[in-house]
Structures are given as C-alpha cells and as structure tokens.
Amino acid sequence: MNEVTFEWRPFLERWSEEWADACDPEEEFPDETALRERWLGFTPASAARIAAAEERLGCRFPPSYRAFLEVSDGWRNAGGFVGLLAGTAQARWYEDEAGFGALYREDLGEDSSPEEIAEVGMWSRALQLDVESDATYILMDPQDVSGDGEWAVYCHKVWAAAPPKRYESFRAYMEAMYREFHCLRTHVYGDKEFVNATTRALDAVAEEAWRVALGGDYAQARTALLEPDAFGRPRAGTLLWQIQLMLGEAAYSRGGSHVSAAVQAQEFPPPPEAGASGDGTYGAHALLIGPFRRSKPFFRYTAPGPFGIAVEEAREQARWGDTDAAWRTIIAALPQWQPLANDHLTPFGLLEDSLLGPLVTAERKRELLAVPRGPEAVPGPGPVASALDPGGLAWLADRQAGGLAAGYRFVLVEGADPAELPGRIGADEEAVLHQPMTQWDVDNMRHSRGESSSYDDKPVVSVGRSAAGWSFAFDGEARGFDQERFVSPVGAASLGTRAVVVWSSRAEPSSPSVFHLSVAENGAEQYAFTAREAEIVRSGHIPPALNPDLFFAHAGSGEAWVSGERRALEAITAEFGVSLPRYALSSHCRLHRFRTRSWTRPPRSGETYTVVRWGDRAVHWRQGVADV
Template sequence: MTDTSGDWRSLLVRWSQEWADAQDGDGPARDEEPMRTRWLGFPPAPEDRIQALEERLGHRLPPSYRTFLAVSDGWRHAGGFVWVLAGTGQIHPHEDAAGLSEYFPGELDDDPTPEDQLLAGMWERALQLDVESDAVYVLLDPGDVDEAGEWAVYTWAPWHGDVPTRYGSFRIFMEAMYRQFHHLAVSNSERGGPVFDNTTTRALDASVTDARLDALGGRYEQAATALADAVAFGRPRAPGLHDQIRRLLGETYLVSFRGLTADPAYAPEILPVLAAEHARMRRDGDLAAHNLPGASEAIRKAAADVLRQIREGTYRYTADGPFGRAVEEARELARWGDTDAAWHTLRAALPDWRPLGPEHLAPVGLLADPLLGPLITPDRGRELLATPRAGQPGDTPPPTADLDPPGLAWLADESPGTLVASYRFLLVETVAPPRLPSLITATATTSGPTALNAPATPWDARMRFRAAESVPPWADTALTAVGRAGPGWSFAFEARPGGSFDERRFVSPGLAASRGTRTVTVWSEPPRDQRPGLFFLSVAENGEERYGFTAHGTRTEHRGPVPESLRFPPDGPDEHRRHERRTLEALTTELGVRLPRFALTQGRLHTLRTRPWNRAPGPGEAYLTVRFVPHRP
C-alpha cells in the first residue's frame, strides 16, 4: 500500500480523514481543529518561506521534505508518538544536546563500518523535526544523502531502547508513520474503540485474501510482499499467514503466528512449531508463559502437552488424505537415514495437501516433527512454498539438489558439515536395521539385546548413553547410529569413538555378526598431534575374516586376498586422507554401499550400543581406571 506517486496531497488527505474517523471524541484540545477540519496538516508554506529556511540552514532541503512543506507546513500525529512535526518555522539544528553520540554507535573501533561513521556524526549535524512527542527524536540528516538528493531520517526514543531507526527519506518516514497510525488504530478498535473500517483497510484485507491464493499457487514471494505490507498496517489476518511463509524460509525471529494459536482449528498445527523452537533454544518455563500471553486454560494445557512431546521426541506430525499417507512413508524412510528419498516423497505429495481452513497456506507443522523437520532446509522450504498446493494452478518448481553425497568418500572430507574426525562403522548385508541389535548389541546393556533406542540427534543420543548405560570400565562399546546403507545393507556408525584402536586387544564386532551373512568393519583415525593415522578394514563372512588390512602410519599389514583397489599403501600424515578417500571410493564401487551424511550429522536416527570392540583383560592382565572429580573449595 506504499504510495509512490509523489502526490503528497492524496496521502495526507486520506490519512487525515481516516484519523478523524478513528477518534472517539475525547482527545486533547490540540485535536479539536484537525477533528473539525478533518485535516492533520497546516497551510502550505509559500516558496519564499521555504527558500528563507534553506538560507538559514545553509542547505537546499531534500526533495520529499521540500515538496511536503509546499502542501503542509508541518504535521500533527505523525504516527502514534509524534504529536507535532516541524514546519519551516520550527525546524532547527539538533546539536546533540542530550549527548546521544556517546551511546549510538558508541566508541568506534579501528575499522568502523560506513554505517557507524554516518551515525557517529549524525547527532550534531542533523535537523530536529519533532516539536511535540512522547520523548521521540525525529532527525533529518544532511550528511546521509542518496543519489536522488534525499536525506535520511532517524528516529529514537529512550523508552524504546534500541539503536536509532533509519528511514531512507522523509517520504519513507511519513509512509511508515501512516502505517503505524493504522496499526495502532486497529489495536484500539480491538480493545473496544471505534470500528476502524475504511477504503484502505478493505483494500488491504482483499490483498490478504489474494495473497493466500498466490501462496497456495506457489507464488510465495509475491504473497510474502503483500502480507508484509498488510502486517505493517496491522491487518488481523496477515501475521498468521505471513509467519507461515517466514518460518518455512528458516526465519524464527518474532514468528508467533498471531491469531492462530488460540484457534482450535489451527492450534494443533501451530503450537508444535512454537514448542519445537522453545525446546531448541532450551528456554526455561512453559510454552504458554513465553509465547502465549493471555491464552485460555485449554490452550495452555495443549501447549504444555505438546512441549512435553517435543522434549521427549515423541511428537508426530499428521495430516489427512494422500498427503498424510506420504508423511508416514517419508517418516519411515527418514528414520533409517534415507532423508533425500523422504523429501522426494513429501515433495511429490504436496499438490495433494489440503489446508485446515482459510488461515492456513502450507504444512508448516512438518517443521516440528523430530524426523521430518530437519529435512526442511531453507532451500527446501522455498521449494515447498513454490509448489502449487490445495488444487491451485501453478508451475512446479525445479527440485532442489539432494543433500547426501553418494557412497562413503565424503567421510574423508575436511569441509564444514562433515564429521572430519575419527569414526568407525559396521556394514551388514541382507539384514534390515531392526535386526541389528540381535547381532551386535552388547550383552551387558540394561535395555536388553534386541532393542533399538528411539531416534535421536547425535548430541542427545550421546548424553542419554552416558547417563543411562553402564558397562565394565575396560569395555570399549560404541553408541552407533543405525540405518540403511544402500540396497541390501544396514549400517551401525559411530563418530568420534570413545576408545582408541589397540591392535593387541581389538576384536571386531563384525566377525560374530557375519554368521550367515557378510559384514564390513572400518575404523579410521586421522593423523593428529604427532600420532600416525589409522585405517582398519575387515570383510568377514560366516564368522570368518575373508580379507582386510591395518594401515597404521607407515606400516600396512594385509590379511587375506585384499582386492588391488582396496589396498592401502603405507603413508605419511599428508597422504592419509588421500588414501582413505581412494579406499572408501573403492568400497563404494565394490559393494554398492553408502552412508547418509545428513542423517548422521543433522538428523535423528535409532541408536544401539554394540558389544565391545576390544577383549576383556586376560589372566595376569590388569587395567587402570582414572576418574576426574571436580575440586570444590
């Protein structure tokens, strides 16, 4: 609704008439004249008065302020907190009488930004426009000029506390104050004031309805622009719709879905999203106290219940119809690590998604699902929003790139987002992931030999592992993430193993697990702190090792008929990663296996504790356990 025509009079007349209609008749004495005349302005300033002001100031006024004065020599009620704005007779240098330059931007460092430099000098050179206000400074800065000759306007109030707000020109400032007037008038109307209804509000409400249809048709950028405008004007439906777009784009700041959390039709979709963010930020207190002020008892109870589910990892997003069935299929894929296939399943079903009502434009609740939420990156959020839904016509966008690289070689990468450090894993052929516990789980666990732990992030799984499980101090058991490693294979993977490889005591869990099938065991430790790198490989079948090798620094010992492509030559620290990558690539080619990087680093997977990767102390052997206890003075 921004007026870009340059016609001040049309904006100011509309503003004045809407302001007069919004008053309840009990305003201060200064409002009597604008109420009677339905005009917030003053008589126009003649050209000679404007020129005299420019001579006094030593500046030619910026175009938008100059043309404003020719329509109205000053203004009343510029928004809700500036009651009189200066005309030609009241504008004067600010000169920083309050010493605000000490605080904004504060003491400049050795390499200040251009923005900080501008703000540092603004307080003394700016012209003050506020005449009467609620302690609000309105400053016109002749030192911050754009290519059109417009001067920036800065506003600041001590009760607001933030850094000054910058507007690119006086025109932009006044348009913002017009929107602020609308926003406050809507709030006053909702509290029982005069009904705020006029041509502008009706046009904005129509734009909100159109924007929702645009969003459903995949035109989310166009919709977001219209909704953001309506939000700025305080239109009641706009925030809930706009926040759905913002949240799917990865934005969380001030996303509250206002108006939807208290509606029983939408709360089941919206509350989990707020609860998931509440839990992710590890905020104290309940969800209602932080996000739902004034909520009913029923909503507070529902919020507490969904927050409990989110924290326990038991929340499940559901939907009706074909899309709901796709959600269940995608969840089953994601929980075994096939997150790209899970996303493909959701994406294909998006046209079948149906909203819960007229305030709903996308399946934003997916973001709260512990398995499916991590799949929706900002890029995929854009793809979701760009896909036509609910039977609306539109063009299907090109798919975003998959997140998982093929094969195993990514384990040798040292780029952000990879595991980088040491790792070990088992691959088991012709065994589905749910059967892995019976083959490789430790016998000393409290959870039993055939149980998989609930899906968890790597961090949460490790914390639960340390808190809940106990094993003999000598035992090097692994908390492994479990999933599918390609057609016919399952994996059990541990990043950054708790133990170190000791060839004298090492026992491969893959040997026992290979009875009736084939297993691959890999343990890798990169060179670090003068210690040589390690790469261990063992391929076993029917309880026996068929071939393998141990590469430790410059020494490599091969066992059995190791294929030429898998041989790991002796190396130095600079060569270890290169040989590791080549071996992992050969394993991928030889076996057709893969490990899902995204699920292992950012998703949630089932976990299990393996049997020890080392043997128990033998006769005459001993072990030492060292425990560090924090000192308390």
C-alpha cells in the same frame, strides 16, 4: 523519488479521514478541532511565511518539507508518538540539547565508518521538527543530502534504547508515519474494526499473493506482501512470515506470526515445559541445561489427508537413515497438501519435526515453496527432489565432509532388519534399541555412565538400512585402533547371514593410520586384513578385488593413505552393493541407537589400562596394570 509530482493534499486528506473514522470519542481524547474538521493539518503556509522561516533559520528547506508546508503548516498525530510536528513557526535548530551526540561519540572507534562518524555530528546541526511527542525526536540533517536535495530525517525514540532510524527524506518519514498509524490502529483491541478503502485494497493484495504463493511463485508473493505487511495487515504479515521462515529470514517463534488457531495447533510444537526454554522460541538444535546440552523435546508433525499419510511414510524412511527417499516422499505428496485457513501457506511445522526437520535444508525449503499446492494445485511429477547422500562408502574418506574428526567404524549385516542388530552385537546388559536420538543425546548417555576405560570399548552406534537389503550400525567417533586388543563383532553379527566390519583410524601423534576390514558368514570369519601404513596383516582368502595391496601397499601416510582408503571403500561398495547415508549420520539427524559389546578385549595379566571417571564437575584418571 519525485517530489514535484507527489500530491501531498490527497495523501494528507486520506490520512486525516481514516484517523477521524478510527477515533472513538468516548475512549480517546483526540484534538476536537481535527476530529470535527476531519483534518490533522493546518492552513497552508504562504510563500512569504516559508521564506521568512528560511531566513530565520539561515537555510532553504528541502523539497519535500517545503511542498508539505505549502499544503499544511504543521501536522498533528504524526504516527503514534509525535503529537505535533513543526511548521514554519516551530522549526528550530536542535544543537544537541540532550547530549545524545556525546553519548554516541563514545561508541566510535578506529573501525567506525564515515557514515557512522557523520551521523554522530547530526545531533549538533539538525533541524528539530518534533514539538509535542512521547520522548521522540524528529531531526532533519542538512549535511545528509541526496542528489535531489532531500535532507535525511532521523527519528530517535529515547525509550526504544536503539539508534535513530533514518529516512531518506521528509516525505519518506511521513509515509512511514502513515503506515505506523495503520499498524497501531490495526492492532488496537476492541470491538471497532479498522476497515477502510486502504485496508481493503491491501487485503486484496494479500489475497492474491496467497494464491500466487500457493502456485509456487513465492518470490513474487513475497514482494507483493511487503507493502500490506508494512501497514500492519495481519494476514499479510502471517503469510510473509511463512515465506521468510522458509527463506531463512525469520525465526521459528510461536510469537512470530498471528496464525489462526487451527494452524497454531497443527504447525507449532507444544510449548516447552516451564524452565526448559523460557522464551517460547523454537529452532535451536539443543538447549543448554545444566552441565550438558540436551535436545529439544521430541515433536511429531502431523497433517490431515494424503499429505499426512506421506509424512508418516517419510518419517519411517528417515528413522532408518533413508533421508533422500523421505524427502522424495514429501515432495511427491506436497501438491495434495491443503491449507487449514487463508493465512496458511506452507506445512512449516515440518521444520520442527524431530526426524524430518533436519532434512529440510535451505535449498529444500525453497524447493518446498516452489511446489504448487493447495485446493487449486494439479498433482504432477513436480520438481526433482534434491539429494544429500552421495551413495556408496567413499565419502567416509573425506573426514571434513562426513563430519568424522578422528575415525569411524561400522558393521553391515545382510538381510537383517535394523531392529535385530542389538540382539546380535548389543551389550549384554543394554541390548535394547533406543528411540531416535541426536548426537547430543548420545553424549549425555555416554556421560551418564560416569566411567570409561581403555579396555571397555562399547560405543553407542547409529542404526539404519543400507542398500541392497543390508543394515548398518555406525560409530562416527572411533579413536585409535589396537590390533592386539581388537575383537571384531563380525562373527556375532553374521549368524545366519553375512556381515562386514570396517574400522578406519587416521594418524594421530601417538598412533599411525589404520584401516581394518573383516568379513564373516554364519558366525565364522572368512577373511580380514589390517593395514597400518606400509604394514599389512591378513587372514583367510581375500577376494582379488579387495586385496589390500591394491590400496595400501605403497600408501605410507598423508594424501596417499587417503587415496588408498577411498579406493578400498569403493571396492567394498562394489563387492557387496552397500552404502551408508552421509546426511542421516550427521549430527543434526536422529537415528535409532544402541550400545554394542566391547570392541576390545579385557587386559591380560601385566597389561596396562586406564579408567576415567567423572562426576560433580570433576574428572578423575586412574591407570593400572592388570593382574588376572
């Protein structure tokens, strides 16, 4: 900041003239002299008058305040909340008259920074510049000094219930107040539009930034929009909000941007039902309702033209688990996306689409911003869409990466459509395919049953398409494997085709690690093995490539077991050409679900079992011995 070359007179004249043009004498009560003279200031302070004030106060004014006084000895309407700013005669030491220093000192602790401690002392040593204000204090700190001798200015709005805002110098404060004047005038409701040379220049910057952003250079556009947004230009704020939303710098809120009606209708979900959210804010993956969490209402994003057609295609891919293909579809069609208005920059409604929103990771948001789009975009190959799925099955061995705390199990069926799987292995009374839902929805479904037992093991599984024409049913919360009670669904799943079942359970205090594989064709099991640490139980003719000795003969436990599990999964992938979509099976994504038949048989006579019932915020356990 160079205070020597800053021209105060043109700056203050422009401010005064714009203020006078914006005044409506019939509705407001401005200073008549200032309005008549089109000047918010006063006569310049002479060198002698400045020197006398400095002698009275026992200090030398910082450069920017001194330069200001040489042009105007005080100022009226400094922003929206200071009616009169001090000149040489009114400036005085504040000496913490209202006791704010003591109030903020109570908040200091052992971990307080030197800056926080020094700021508390500001109240008792600052120079007060506000003379008339709306409960607003303007204070210059003689001990918060920059290298060029500037004193920091603190603006404290009592009614704002927030710490004072710091400005590097008096000049920085005045420039901020000029911007505040613009912001307040821009958003005044009425017939008189606030337009002048400054607003036209700022709006021209926003127009160019819009075109630059549509061309894919969102970083340059973001930088260009900062100044028009600081002046409260509505279009600039809306465009900047869309970029910041994609960069994770802004919240997805209906009140967060003043977009046009057409954009509102397309890009925002309908308002939540009364009592469902309360603040109109979107972006959380679940709402806290009653004792359980539930997902937000389902939202289906739509757009006109070829891009809208691609969105529908991507949604079809995503709902069956092929999230990478869905994203490639969106990116390929993005150059054909068209803004609905000149305040429309991105299809940001995608972020809230119940199926596609979880696909738009932080990296993909930047990828989306970087694709040229809109009326001047030239369709082309564009950037290579980022992939989230590693392919194959080996990723399942990494519990942390897959989000699988205890274990997993799945059924793969060759040549079957995913919608067929409930008819093959669904619970008799619930053999229906539910609409795509999140894990939170599944948890609520589980709790809604009100009861579970150790012999009635009917998981709610995710359904989708695997590679090479297979479909899958997947449970990522499988617990301990009981060889004696296990009933593989592989036979029922394989009617008229082939099916594969895998169950992996990692060691817990009460049970060892287990890995099970069973393969069936046309209703008959062909082969199977169950590895339990060093013990392996097998049946049928197991292909050499799937021989469990290759993976678990010397696995034992720990890292050796994990390595064996990974190699077993790689072998299954190679043998059948199958894979599972890691990202689609994460907790953020929605997939179709259904409840399977029990994976364990009922207890035989003399065997123990446990039943858990819950309701009315209480959980009841009951143990018994079967009498069959």
